[in-house]
Structure formats: C-alpha cells, structure tokens
Amino acid sequence: MKISVLGATGAMGGFVIKAALQEGYAVENKVSSKDNIENLFRDVDAIIDFSCPMATEAMLRYAIAHDMHIPIVIGTTGLSKMHIALMKDCARHVPVFTAPNMSFLISIINMAVYAMAKLLDEDYDVEIMDIHHKLKKDAPSGTALMLGKTIAKARGRNFDEVSDFVRYGIIEQRRRGEIGFSVQRCGNVIGTHEISFMGEFENIKITHEAHSKEIFARGSVQAAKWLLKQPNGLYTMNDFTKDLMVPMVKSLYKDFFTRRLDDK
Numbered sequence: 001m002k003i004s005v006l007g008a009t010g011a012m013g014g015f016v017i018k019a020a021l022q023e024g025y026a027v028e029n030k031v032s033s034k035d036n037i038e039n040l041f042r043d044v045d046a047i048i049d050f051s052c053p054m055a056t057e058a059m060l061r062y063a064i065a066h067d068m069h070i071p072i073v074i075g076t077t078g079l080s081k082m083h084i085a086l087m088k089d090c091a092r093h094v095p096v097f098t099a100p101n102m103s104f105l106i107s108i109i110n111m112a113v114y115a116m117a118k119l120l121d122e123d124y125d126v127e128i129m130d131i132h133h134k135l136k137k138d139a140p141s142g143t144a145l146m147l148g149k150t151i152a153k154a155r156g157r158n159f160d161e162v163s164d165f166v167r168y169g170i171i172e173q174r175r176r177g178e179i180g181f182s183v184q185r186c187g188n189v190i191g192t193h194e195i196s197f198m199g200e201f202e203n204i205k206i207t208h209e210a211h212s213k214e215i216f217a218r219g220s221v222q223a224a225k226w227l228l229k230q231p232n233g234l235y236t237m238n239d240f241t242k243d244l245m246v247p248m249v250k251s252l253y254k255d256f257f258t259r260r261l262d263d264k
C-alpha cells in the first residue's frame with residue numbers, strides 16, 4: 001500500500017510514517033503547512049491525516065471539488081459540524097474513516113461505558129475528565145466528547161441538552177442526567193481519560209492512560225488497511241471494531257451467564 005500523510009512534520013505524523021514503514025507500506029507524500037494540499041492525492045492508495053481542522057477542511061474540499069477517489073483516514077480532532085458535513089459529502093464517492101481516538105482499548109472502553117449507562121440509571125452521576133499535554137489546542141478532547149455522546153445515546157438523551165462544560169461561580173444544583181466534563185492541560189501527558197459513574201453508595205471509575213502516541217498511529221494504519229476493503233461511506237471506530245468485537249462480546253456473555261458455582 002502507498003500512503004500520503006497530512007501533518008507529516010507533526011508528532012503524530014512522525015509516528016504514522018514509522019508505523020506505515022513497519023507494516024511495509026510506502027509513504028509517498030508527506031504534507032505539512034508549507035506544502036500544497038494537492039500533493040496528498042498524488043499516486044497513493046490512502047491518505048492518513050493528523051493535522052489541524054483547517055488542513056482537514058482543505059483536504060476534504062479538494063477531494064470533493066476534484067472528485068478524488070482515494071480513501072481517507074482522519075485522526076485530526078477539534079472538528080466541527082461543518083467538517084462532518086464535508087466528510088459526509090466526500091464519503092459519497094470514497095470511503096472516509098474518522099475517529100477522535102484510534103486506540104483499540106478506547107473502543108473497548110467506549111463499548112463498556114455504553115453498557116454501563118444502559119445498566120445504571122440516571123441516579124448515577126456521570127463525570128468525564130480528560131488530561132492532556134499543554135500543547136493540545138482543543139478541549140474537551142475528541143475522545144471525551146465521544147464517550148459523553150455514547151453515554152447520552154445509551155440513556156436516550158440529547159447530548160447537547162445534558163452535557164455541562166462550564167462550572168464557575170454560583171452554579172445551580174446538578175441536574176439529573178447531567179454529563180459533566182473537566183479538562184486539564186498540563187505537562188507532557190499523552191492522554192488520560194477517566195469516566196466516573198457516581199452513585200449514592202458506590203462509584204465506578206474507568207481510566208485509560210495512553211503511554212505513547214504511537215498507539216494512535218498504529219491504529220490509523222490498521223484503519224487504512226481495513227478502509228481499502230470498504231464501500232464508499234463514512235466510518236468510525238465502531239465500524240472498524242464491530243466485526244471483531246460483536247462475536248467476541250456475544251460469546252463472552254454467553255460464557256459468563258452459563259457459569260455455575262462448581263465450575264472450575
């Protein structure tokens with residue numbers, strides 16, 4: 001496979017190039033802010049983007065305007081509804097994959113919090129914290145937002161109505177069903193997310209800590225490999241992991257519920 005990398009001079013870009021070469025792929029075009037966006041589309045099988053919202057927009061607009069048929073993996077975060085509309089437009093002609101977090105473990109956590117939000121009612125207050133290095137520009141992180149949206153969906157709630165991003169001064173009492181976010185931007189933290197379900201008598205906390213950005217780069221290269229086999233459309237990490245996870249989860253719970261006291 002031959003790929004282009006958008007954001008090639010960045011921290012993520014460097015890891016994507018390394019991960020692609022390790023997989024035996026050729027990195028044909030390395031594009032950053034000093035290059036012309038059209039270079040991305042020169043003689044490759046897929047594009048991987050870890051840049052910034054402005055560059056992602058330019059890439060999508062170019063692909064749409066020039067009817068490009070090269071699959072695109074988008075890891076850039078801080079994207080708006082306008083970007084989603086552009087991705088949907090582009091995905092009519094080509095497979096497009098987007099995920100604010102390319103870690104497989106985060107996919108597992110996303111599934112776990114969905115199940116927990118289904119099992120626990122809104123008496124359990126949900127709080128999501130994200131901690132990242134001081135250079136990160138968007139807040140809350142795309143991952144924190146994704147997890148919050150998963151919980152809102154599991155509860156049948158509109159995310160915009162139940163999410164609370166700002167607490168300062170005299171604030172009203174917590175609303176039932178509210179999903180609270182808190183953000184730390186400090187030091188050199190790669191990315192930590194903590195999701196808490198806080199009840200009257202007991203709490204559950206799930207924490208994910210990324211130790212290296214390399215994990216996201218490897219995930220994006222695997223996603224590109226998978227995307228090449230998909231028909232045109234807009235895909236997320238859920239689609240990527242579904243084939244693998246759904247049979248696994250079904251069998252997991254079958255085994256779990258058939259366990260007996262005297263099982264060895």
Ligand SMILES: NC(=O)c1ccc[n+]([C@@H]2O[C@H](COP(=O)([O-])OP(=O)(O)OC[C@H]3O[C@@H](n4cnc5c(N)ncnc54)[C@H](OP(=O)(O)O)[C@@H]3O)[C@@H](O)[C@H]2O)c1
Pocket residue numbers: 006007008009010011012013031032033034050051052053054055074075076077078099100101102103213216
């Ligand atoms: N989905 C995930 O799993 C995941 C994981 C980690 C990070 N991210 C996201 O990935 C993105 C990049 O992160 P990073 O840590 O690699 O950032 P970074 O080190 O700041 O790198 C940004 C890259 O984007 C390029 N760029 C900036 N403006 C551009 C423009 N107008 N046109 C073309 N290229 C442009 C920069 O090029 P110059 O060097 O020329 O400025 C650089 O190569 C962020 O949105 C981050 O949140 C996602």
